[in-house]
Amino acid sequence: MADEMQLLEERVNREYEYGFSTDIETDTAPKGLNEDIIRLISRKKHEPEWLLEWRLKAFRHWEKMTMPKWANLQYPEIDFQDIIYYAAPKTKKAKPGKLEEVDPELLKTLDKLGISLNEQKRLTGVAVDVVMDSVSVATTFQEQLAEKGIIFCAMSEAIQKHPDLLRRYLGTVVPMTDNFFAALNSAVFTDGSFCYIPKGVRCPMELSTYFRINKENSGQFERTLIIAEDGAYVSYLEGCTAPRRDENQLHAAIVEIVAMEHAEVKYSTVQNWYPGDDAGKGGIYNFVTKRGICKGNNSKISWTQVETGSAITWKYPSVILKGDNSIGEFYSVALTTKFQQADTGTKMHHIGKNTRSRIVSKGISAGKSQNSYRGLVKVAKTAENARNFSQCDSLLLGDKCGAHTFPYIESKNNTAVVEHEATTSKIGEDQLFYCEQRGLDAEKAVALIVTGFAKEVMNNLPMEFAVEAQKLLAVSLEGSVG
Amino acid sequence: MLSIKNIHASIDGKQILKGLNLEIKPGEVHAIMGPNGSGKSTLASVLAGREEYEVTEGSVEFEGKNLLELSPEERAKEGLFLAFQYPVEIPGVSTTNFIKAALNEKRKYQGLEPLDAASFLKLLREKAALLELDKSLLSRSLNEGFSGGEKKRNEIFQMAVLDPKLTILDETDSGLDIDALRIVAKGVNTLHNADHSIIVITHYQRLLNYLQPDFVHVLMNGRIVKSGGKELALELEEKGYDFIKEELQESLTA
């Protein structure tokens, strides 16, 4: 079995496929964070006065805060003055609106990432917004979407074109004071996607954003806001990669979702930031605040995430179930290898009557990684007949990694039913041998077993993404999935 | 097609096989019987290449190749199939997907393209019908929640799809009800041909009634101590293993 373990180890230590960086001229702010930098960002983005004030308020609040220490994560102090807070690929125009205006080098990068915008345009019918370092570089399908009244654009564009909408919703789901990283993001966020689905409209295509960190020493602080009006529906996809670098890079994003009556938002993430090398050097520090509010009755928000990247992941996509009969879902596959650490989970906050939530978390740990699930199910006094079901399964590959589960329940209503199930298992030698006896090598056997383990979550991904996610699991874990 | 010479094998430092010899020609059916713990499953595991077992002496030739040099998956792809005494469960992976992955690996090894969806489904249907296997089992997670008999039948189903040259049935008959035993035996007989040899590990005569072995071997204490025709199985059924032990004793003292 020794050989098998070794094989396993080699397999999980595969090289990061997206570790190239692109030689694109960037327009960069000096390192460090202070009010002047924030003013600079705001000026670069031609922002209205209120937004600058909002940023400064967040910054002043952030200065009084300290980094959260409660997560099961270990990392050195982050020097927030050693980070570049604004880096934009230089193009002729400040914001290219059309694909033709995008730097050809950049398009090459996107091709390498497997995001051929032209292909996307022609074939798949997925609208894409690409954010590189601090700036959104290309959004496709905007015109077609606009015909239905759907707004899908870069945050910086929304600031110019839809300031009222933005002002009404920005920071209403994740207040700037919410946590250390939320405050930081509110102060320095540079771009991200904005999405608005008007009343009764079912978005006819998947909306997708790709985030890419390119510039050295730069942080990425994107902010996404999705609003689904009464009866609206949208499925939203998010993907991310970063080049291989020795230093750790910071990523602190915010995603806010608002679902009004009978609205449904499905948010899927495939997170593949650079995880660091075999010795645990480099990799992205990923501190993300994602939260949705089911504001209207009968609304639904569903988070699905496949997390394979980042040196550190700190992320708890949550749902506030305010509307009666509203539904929150969280489906997660978190795969950690090498020295990766993930502390991820969700918070389901039941406020309305008959609200339901479902949590399915599948953690896979390999190498010397640590993988924690942290979930809170909170039932308010008002949440008559609230229901929650949580299933947290951990799969261990090898014996140098760790899996941890931290479920918290706070219920103030005794009509509520909260159920939690958890399992931890190892890939058994018997399972591996059985597969091998049928002709599958250990590598493929592990892929098959892991795929089976993660199936319930993968089934929730939109078709366009499922294949990619499957591939990602494979790449992170071994050569290819059969 | 299979030539086992003086094989010695141990696990966790404990010697289990102690100089076992066995010759199998194409198309032959060999039954291996023997008391619990005598090393029958060990022999199956050693042939299939389970790494925990250390082969300390001897050789195994399979279709002209040194079997012991091949990895378990290579052995499988060369045409060795083991129907497990205790098949494992793989949650979330349907029997169909599993067998498809296995079949395509084998085809790749043989330089063939993966089977297209239509042909694959046709093959599955045909083999499922042969083993009267409930089709709903095929879409369920592999062996998960299957009854003991269903698991065994699923093993033979996989054998049927993968079409091996040498099949080792490790107590496939145990756990099968009377009808299932007949169905499985019929399936094995249908798939048995001049190029497909079979090793049947069993404790009972009933499966052998159907399979009609060419040879019956008694494995005791890590080696084959007696071989004969199918009538040997009947004799064992009647007398148990004691008479062989006595014979052994006599030959030792003589």
Ligand SMILES: Nc1ncnc2c1ncn2[C@@H]1O[C@H](COP(=O)(O)OP(=O)(O)OP(=O)(O)O)[C@@H](O)[C@H]1O
């Ligand atoms: N890991 C191990 N360490 C020590 N002894 C072992 C180990 N695994 C198996 N054995 C022993 O090897 C011997 C042979 O086992 P094996 O499973 O081959 O027997 P068998 O002939 O198949 O028996 P049965 O008829 O009960 O299936 C048994 O005594 C068993 O206890």
Ligand SMILES: [Mg+2]
């Ligand atoms: Mg046995």
